[in-house]
Amino acid sequence: MAFPPTAASSVPTASLELDADVLVIGGGPAGTWAAIAAAARGAKVVLADKGFCGSSGATAPSGTGVWYVPPDPARRAKAMNSRWDLGGRLADPAWMRRVLDRTYDNVNRLAEWGYPFSDDADGRSIRNGLDGPDYMRLMRKRTKAAGVKILDHSPALELLRDDGGAVAGAAGVRRQKADTWLVRANAVVIATGGCAFLSKALGCNVLTGDGLLFAAELGAELSGMEFSTAYAMALEGGSVTKTRFYDWATFTFEDGSPIPGAASKGGRSVIARVLQSRRVFAQLDKADAETEQAMRYAQPNFFLPLDRVGIDPFRQRFPVTLLLEGTVRGTGGLRIVDSTCATTVPGLYAAGDAATRELVCGAFTGGGSHNAAWAMSSGYWAGSAAGEHGRHLRGRNRTVLRAGGVGIADGPGRAIDAAALTRAVQDEVWPYDRNYLRSGERLTDSLGRLDGLWRGARMAQAASLDEAQRTREGVAMLATSRWMYRSALSRTESRGMHKREDFPEKDDSQLHYTTSGGLDEIWIGHERAPSPEVEVLAA
């Protein structure tokens, strides 16, 4: 069955057509918080997830810290300062404060909803961590209870727009029914996560940058795409990327001799360099028996692969690898233009890892607690604003046009070979010496090939219904890689996670946000960062 071979901007149809005030694309933490918040404003809400809302995404199979800090001025100041320098001073203190406030309220609401928080020695509820399976099972339940219609296994392929350029919904496929869906909506929240380039980092293979592509096709802008070099440690050949416990590890070469300078924190690039030619082994030899007991309770999934292959990580050395997490635990994403998490496109909002997290994390990984806090906060704000916007426009009879391009709009060339395209993009973004350890020469070299892939892809005929999802994922990863490397090339310094071998030092004349956008031609711009002094943060 061919995907309707209509050219972009024609009036779309689908097997399942729905009308809503708000469409949320993505059913992880950001998407579910957005859907619940929009419904609370009286909006009719549809949530479409590529996989299954409740198990999809990086949070569900994992456990995560949450940036939950009680509203005590000294503790809040300490929390804000803790990653300030690490983030290259690009975070925005005003946003940090409001994320701390919002997260505090939202996590307390999780407790009201029955999330099973444990108590500490003094009987106080411990609320700075969430178990992914429990959290996302609860969020699905609350999303349904809020009256939101959930479409599972329904990857979006493109946004819809009206004749003025505002967003008007989205369309996609129902992969378990081999047909199509379409939701006309006056507001859309992009909560599709970041992009990890199908590296099999835990839960990340649904995160292929789809929402970034759709939004850019409507003219949305990105920010901070150079902060996309997150790599997480895992057992060699495995998928469980829980990096925290490697703080207790000693890293060695195969012969058992220590690797000088190697560490999980502050020495991961040393490990990346060694991994280019040799294997790296770890052993959690700095943890005693009680710490082991605490670790097993705190993150059972860390031990799952080790237990299953019969490795005792406290008493045996085991080989490790670094898997690309890209922008999932990087901080780049769709640029947010106001406190409602609006993008530059009317009616279009961004939340969670699909949005830039520079506002709370600056240039350093938002992984763990900050990303979790950002997801629930930005989801709440985007959903609330989308709910208001969508209801306000209710009843208007708008023209609805397709906005999707490469891979689903018809061109004269052959259809895209999605698997080959994906491999070609991975070859440019997976290698440590291209992405983790960057240089202008190698970035330019990669961009030459990536731009060539784009020129080829944009000539392709529309994918068949069966291949449409994979094709668009490949196109989204290709687009994402080009924003990443163009942004990385423009930042001629090392800041936060962005490391340039040819510019190893920080240059404070570049204390700005790098904006980007465009598809055929990628543009790069600068936005001023707030950059206050630490004393201001403490106030």
Place this chain on the structure above:
Amino acid sequence: MIEVISEDRCTGCNICVNVCPTNVFAPAAGGIPVIARQDDCQTCFMCEVYCPDDALYVAPHATEITHVTAAELEERDLFGSYRRSIGWIRGGRPRPAPEIMQRLEHR
């Protein structure tokens, strides 16, 4: 990757078909579901967590197939082991004393 659906344990409820985020399983008419797209498995273990009959086994290898058998898994008591470790069983799981959990805060 997902490697085993135990024919002895599986009741054909098809929950795994629904919860797998990468659509690896397919329902089979009149029988238990099949592993239809093993290459798409991202080794996230969510199907195991949601399986009410502990009938699934995901090997920790994300890129290669180990060819483990249901009989070996029964012998090693591995079916349901992840669900037990996260406490998705009746009675949950015991939390270590708070002073032990504090050990994680100091590094």
